[in-house]
Amino acid sequence: MKTIHYKCERIEIRGIVQGVGFRPFVHNLAHDCRLCGYVKNNPDGVVIEAEGAPEDIEVFISSLMSRAPVLSRIVELRRTVLDNEPGGRKYLTFEIRASDRTGKPQALISPDVCVCGDCLRELFDQHDRRYLYPFINCTNCGPRFSIIRRLPYDRGFTTMAGFIMCPDCEREYHDPADRRFHAQPDACPHCGPKLRLVDGDGRDIPGDPVLAAVELLRMGRIVAVKGLGGFHLAVDGAQDEAVQRLRSLKHREEKPLALMTGTIRSARKMIHLTVNGRAALESHERPIVLAPRFDGRAKSSPVAPSVAPGTYYLGIMLPYTPLHYLLFFHPQAGGDFAGGKPVFDALVMTSGNLSEDPICKDNDEALRRLSGIADAFLIHDREIAVRCDDSVVNAGGEEISFVRRSRGFAPVPVFLPEPVPPVLAFGGELKNTLCVTDGHRAFVSQHIGDLENIPTLGFFREAVDHFTGILELDPRVYACDLHPDYLSTRYCKQCLSERSDELYGVVGVQHHHAHITSVLAEHGHTGTVIGFSMDGTGYGLDETIWGGEVLISSPVSFVRFAHLDYVPMPGGTAAVREPWRMALSHLRAAYGDRWLSFDMPCLRHLSPHERELLDQACSAGLNSPRTSSLGRLFDAAASLLDIRHRSAFEGQAAMMLESAAAAGEHTPQTLPYTVRKSPPEIYDSYPLLWGSCTADIPGASIHVSDGCIIDYIPLIRGLMEEARRGKPVSGLAAAFHNTLAASFLEVAEYARESTGINTVALSGGCWQNLILFVRFRDVLKEHGFTVLTNRQVPVNDGGISLGQAYTAAACMRNRGI
Numbered sequence: 001m002k003t004i005h006y007k008c009e010r011i012e013i014r015g016i017v018q019g020v021g022f023r024p025f026v027h028n029l030a031h032d033c034r035l036c037g038y039v040k041n042n043p044d045g046v047v048i049e050a051e052g053a054p055e056d057i058e059v060f061i062s063s064l065m066s067r068a069p070v071l072s073r074i075v076e077l078r079r080t081v082l083d084n085e086p087g088g089r090k091y092l093t094f095e096i097r098a099s100d101r102t103g104k105p106q107a108l109i110s111p112d113v114c115v116c117g118d119c120l121r122e123l124f125d126q127h128d129r130r131y132l133y134p135f136i137n138c139t140n141c142g143p144r145f146s147i148i149r150r151l152p153y154d155r156g157f158t159t160m161a162g163f164i165m166c167p168d169c170e171r172e173y174h175d176p177a178d179r180r181f182h183a184q185p186d187a188c189p190h191c192g193p194k195l196r197l198v199d200g201d202g203r204d205i206p207g208d209p210v211l212a213a214v215e216l217l218r219m220g221r222i223v224a225v226k227g228l229g230g231f232h233l234a235v236d237g238a239q240d241e242a243v244q245r246l247r248s249l250k251h252r253e254e255k256p257l258a259l260m261t262g263t264i265r266s267a268r269k270m271i272h273l274t275v276n277g278r279a280a281l282e283s284h285e286r287p288i289v290l291a292p293r294f295d296g297r298a299k300s301s302p303v304a305p306s307v308a309p310g311t312y313y314l315g316i317m318l319p320y321t322p323l324h325y326l327l328f329f330h331p332q333a334g335g336d337f338a339g340g341k342p343v344f345d346a347l348v349m350t351s352g353n354l355s356e357d358p359i360c361k362d363n364d365e366a367l368r369r370l371s372g373i374a375d376a377f378l379i380h381d382r383e384i385a386v387r388c389d390d391s392v393v394n395a396g397g398e399e400i401s402f403v404r405r406s407r408g409f410a411p412v413p414v415f416l417p418e419p420v421p422p423v424l425a426f427g428g429e430l431k432n433t434l435c436v437t438d439g440h441r442a443f444v445s446q447h448i449g450d451l452e453n454i455p456t457l458g459f460f461r462e463a464v465d466h467f468t469g470i471l472e473l474d475p476r477v478y479a480c481d482l483h484p485d486y487l488s489t490r491y492c493k494q495c496l497s498e499r500s501d502e503l504y505g506v507v508g509v510q511h512h513h514a515h516i517t518s519v520l521a522e523h524g525h526t527g528t529v530i531g532f533s534m535d536g537t538g539y540g541l542d543e544t545i546w547g548g549e550v551l552i553s554s555p556v557s558f559v560r561f562a563h564l565d566y567v568p569m570p571g572g573t574a575a576v577r578e579p580w581r582m583a584l585s586h587l588r589a590a591y592g593d594r595w596l597s598f599d600m601p602c603l604r605h606l607s608p609h610e611r612e613l614l615d616q617a618c619s620a621g622l623n624s625p626r627t628s629s630l631g632r633l634f635d636a637a638a639s640l641l642d643i644r645h646r647s648a649f650e651g652q653a654a655m656m657l658e659s660a661a662a663a664g665e666h667t668p669q670t671l672p673y674t675v676r677k678s679p680p681e682i683y684d685s686y687p688l689l690w691g692s693c694t695a696d697i698p699g700a701s702i703h704v705s706d707g708c709i710i711d712y713i714p715l716i717r718g719l720m721e722e723a724r725r726g727k728p729v730s731g732l733a734a735a736f737h738n739t740l741a742a743s744f745l746e747v748a749e750y751a752r753e754s755t756g757i758n759t760v761a762l763s764g765g766c767w768q769n770l771i772l773f774v775r776f777r778d779v780l781k782e783h784g785f786t787v788l789t790n791r792q793v794p795v796n797d798g799g800i801s802l803g804q805a806y807t808a809a810a811c812m813r814n815r816g817i
Contacts (some may be wrong), residue, residue: 003327005054006051006053006084006089007051007052007081008051008081008084008277009055009079010044010047010048010079011043011049011050011061011064011077011079011080012047012076012077013048013064013074013076013078014045014073014075014108015045015074015075015076015531016071016072016073016110016412017045017073018041018045018046018108018152018555019068019110019139019144020071020112020140021072021140021179021181022068022072022140023046023181024176024177024178024182024318025067025072025795026039027050027095027096028177029063029067029096030048030050033052033060033063034052035060035089035246036091036699037050037091037094037098038091038094038095038097038514039098039153040096040098040100044257051090052307053217056232059463060171062336063650064077069245069763070140070203071140071141071284073412075587076119080244081356090095092462096182096698099154108411108413109323109470109639110145111410112143112145112146112285112388112408113143113144113408114284114285114286114318114321114408115136115322115325118138118179119136119139119322120322120337121729124193124337128568130189132330133189133322134321134380135193135380136322137186137322138177138179138183139180141284143185143228143328144383145229145388145410145411146228146384147159147184147382147384147408149159149385153184155184155185158185158212158385159382159383159385160184160187160382163187163382166189166241167490168746169187169190169191171194172186173186175182175545180638184431187768192305193381194380195323195378195380195534196209196379197209197376197378197581198212198245198377199376199377200371200376200377202365210262210323210333211332212341212376213225213327213378216375216376217347218238219553219559220235220242221376222234222373222374223251223289223378224249224352224360224370224373224374224376225321225327225349225352225367225378226323226366226377226383226466227324227382228388229350229384229388229389230359230382230388230389230443231348231359231363231374232350232351232352233250233348233351233352233374234247237303237344237348237628238304239304239727242271243257243304243307244349248363248375249372250350250373250443251354252350252746252754254309254648254649255648255652256307256311256315258288258315258349259314259315259347259348260315260316260317260319260328261319262318262325262329262344263318263342264278264282264342264747266302266342266345266346267281267316268775269312270293270316270346270577271291271294272293272294272393273289273579274395274397274398276395276399277396279288280395281361281395282315282318283408283491284408285407285408285679286407286408287392287407287408287409288316288317288393288404289316289317289393289395290314290315290396290403291316291396292309292313292396292662293314303346311656312655312658316346318410327344327347328342328688329341329342334672335364345456352366352370356450356452356453357369357449357455357456358456358459359387359389360569361384363379363381363600364585367402375461377702385466386463386466387446387462388406388410389404389407389446389449391404391406391447392404392405392406394768396744396772397770401790402792402794402795403796404796404798405433405444405446405794406433406446407446407694408763409770410446411467413441413442413443414521414773414793414802415440415442415523416440416441416691416806417525417526419439419811420440420442420609420813421437421439421477421817422438422473422474423436423437423475423477423480423805423809423812424468424473424477424810425437425478425805426478426479426489426801426803427797427804428486428488428489428797429486429488429515430450430482430650431447431450431482431486431797431798432449432460432801433446433447433799433800434448434458434464435802436471436473436805437469437475437805437809438471438473443464443467443471444461444571445467447798448463451487452588453667455521457491460487461491464495465647468690474561476502476503476504476817477503477504477507477638477808477809477812478495478507479509479801480507480509481508481511481528481800482508482509482510482539482541482672483511483513489508491592492506502512502699504815504817505688506688506689507686507689507804507811508687508689510538510539510683511539512533512538513551513553514532514806515531515535515763515799515803515805516529516551516803517553517555517804517807517810518640518793518800519790520788520806522793523788525656525788526555528554529760529761530552530561530759530761531551531553531558531760531761531762531763532729532744532748532760532764534548534630534766534767535630535764535766535796536576536650536651536766537576537631537799541683542630542644542681543631544625544627545569545631545782546548547632548564548628550562550704550744550747552680552751552757553702554699554702555807555810556699556811556814557699557702558702559683559704560680560681560682560707561680561707562678562707562708562747563709563748563751564628564630564710564712565626565712565713566587567585567588567619567626567627567632568585568588568624568625568626568627568724569623569626569627569632570617570618571624572625573621575635576632576650577646577647579639579645579653580639580645580646581614582633582635583600583602583639583645584602584634585636586640586712586716587600587640588615588715590713590720591715593615596612596644600640602639602644618772630740631765631766633708633712634653634655634766637736638654640654640716641654642729644730650688651765654766654769657736658737658771660729660730661730661734661736661771662771663734664728664730664731664733665732665734666734669731670713671719671739672715672718672736673711673742674710674713675709675747675750676744677708678707678709679706680706680707681704682701682702682704684701685698685699686699686811697811697814698725698814699811699814704754704755705754706750708747715736715739719736737771737772741775741776745783746759747782749781749783758784759786759787759788761787761789762776762788762789763789764795764796765797767789773789
């Protein structure tokens with residue numbers, strides 16, 4: 001008889017391996033491979049001891065990597081050979097052991113994901129015990145991040161702790177062969193969360209909650225629906241009057257509203273989908289996908305005109321909870337899931353909040369804050385531990401990019417090239433996120449929002465406490481924006497004042513440098529790049545408003561190699577909402593005093609006296625700060641072309657200019673511009689703003705002999721001359737985009753010639769403009785540049801916190817910390 005030589009190995013796995021069916025997968029795989037031993041969760045992830053024939057262990061290891069559950073992500077796998085048990089085998093079976101809860105958590109937290117196909121089949125199966133149960137889930141789907149209170153991910157540490165499983169669910173939960181083995185949110189109608197439909201006073205509305213909600217939606221009423229990470233405000237997307245009423249009550253005048261549709265076929269009635277766009281729409285993360293729309297004015301369109309007025313894109317998502325599917329396919333409401341026949345073509349599903357406030361997550365909070373908007377509330381008794389808004393991705397081009405990274409993606413970390421000290425980065429003012437680092441991992445929070453009011457600041461504090469608490473991190477370095485009046489910067493200073501222990505320091509990171517270093521962090525780039533940091537607003541180191549910056553940038557320092565020429569912002573922050581002010585400023589720069597007599601739509605509301613006052617304010621610098629912002633140039637062009645003179649939301653004028661350019665996208669025309677040589681501004685150190693040390697942090701010095709200023713006075717003049725000749729607005733909008741791309745290429749080539757650097761990084765909110773982004777990226781590649789941009793975090797200010805953390809960590813490494 002052949003003697004079998006057994007081998008025993010300890011296998012430690014880090015990554016997203018908790019709450020995704022990893023232990024039952026390991027258990028079943030071990031049996032298939034004839035192995036004995038155990039698997040268990042621990043704070044680091046999963047630990048396995050596997051004993052068997054060496055060749056069987058090799059097959060086991062290979063299968064772990066190649067056949068892991070779809071929601072898992074193995075980041076690191078370590079193998080250690082253990083001593084054999086003297087005289088025989090160490091194990092006789094393979095078992096799943098209880099979690100080890102000692103030590104600081106290192107396991108990655110799984111994001112919330114959509115309901116899976118198996119659960120959907122059961123949901124609409126009349127013979128299944130979970131038929132039409134709105135909280136059906138299994139190991140492969142359902143809530144994760146939004147219900148976790150602490151690690152490891154066990155039921156007792158989630159908001160499901162109060163729901164005691166019935167005998168049937170208990171059997172499933174403990175059966176390794178069952179799809180619901182150790183599915184922490186596992187429940188059924190007998191033992192799980194319950195659904196209710198209530199009015200604004202919290203009184204129950206009679207009847208089946210889902211059917212009653214469907215009937216209200218059909219009547220054009222507004223229903224607040226509790227989802228995974230918070231509430232939505234829902235209304236029939238085909239009823240224009242209902243959508244307008246929602247806008248009025250929510251105080252969201254014109255900003256596009258997100259739509260949920262039941263099927264891909266329905267989505268194709270509304271938007272043009274690329275292969276990647278469809279993949280994003282159907283992915284288990286279920287983001288809102290922005291894609292070019294069909295003509296919303298067509299009679300056949302299922303979308304009310306007021307859903308997204310004047311925009312080129314629509315934001316569409318598919319249902320991601322069982323409750324969403326019931327709203328669309330409840331058989332007693334006329335839906336047919338198997339036949340793909342939804343009750344509604346589309347429902348508006350916008351965040352459950354008043355404009356600019358954080359999304360509501362608790363029942364009482366929703367009733368208190370949304371009672372003036374919603375006619376009814378579809379609520380349940382499973383608590384949401386962490387509020388988490390829908391993610392938004394842009395699918396208008398060949399690649400998918402984030403506009404908002406939140407549900408479905410947070411808190412999956414960005415993996416850094418080198419281990420870093422624990423840093424807490426507080427982000428910026430708009431589209432805020434925070435970032436905490438731990439070793440090789442940078443955890444970027446879910447979308448928090450604009451820190452312009454007290455409620456959002458409260459959400460920000462919640463997120464800081466939750467992330468540092470659940471990961472058991474004690475950051476010794478803080479990072480913040482240099483703008484002294486940002487609420488995030490103020491809160492950073494407050495956190496510092498409340499600490500009694502030693503902190504290494506607080507690093508203030510310049511806004512546009514943080515944009516570029518967010519790209520470096522994502523790509524594990526530790527060298528120097530030519531960074532095009534283009535956005536609307538950022539605090540400049542010369543105390544002006546930057547926003548059109550070309551930086552020769554390393555993680556710890558930068559040279560301001562080029563920037564758009566300065567113009568005044570008449571009225572200061574008022575110019576952000578009133579693009580006519582920037583049109584005035586650029587006309588004034590281009591034509592001198594002659595602008596005072598121009599008869600143009602953007603100026604007709606101004607009397608001669610008002611024009612004189614604004615001109616004098618610009619000359620004196622009175623409430624007219626200087627700006628180099630590309631975003632403000634977009635605003636000016638939109639107003640000069642009579643596209644938009646006042647914006648109802650941030651970036652509206654630029655979005656409408658892009659929509660106009662899309663109609664004339666194939667025009668090759670460019671307009672004139674000038675690139676002037678200028679001494680570069682060198683910043684090769686960062687100050688420790690507060691803390692035990694106030695010395696500068698040395699950077700990696702970058703020496704550049706020449707820089708330049710991009711002057712668009714010729715562009716403005718050319719735009720006006722072409723408009724007077726009757727050139728179509730679409731052609732001029734396209735020519736404007738072409739000119740920006742051409743001027744940026746000239747600067748990039750000049751920077752390469754000056755520095756020898758061949759890698760270009762693109763970041764900042766202006767790169768959400770796909771016409772400009774695609775055109776510039778493609779022409780850079782044609783001219784031999786390597787192009788890096790954000791892919792794991794948003795290109796807008798939602799990625800700022802990652803850049804801050806990466807720069808602060810690199811600065812501290814330079815100090816030997």
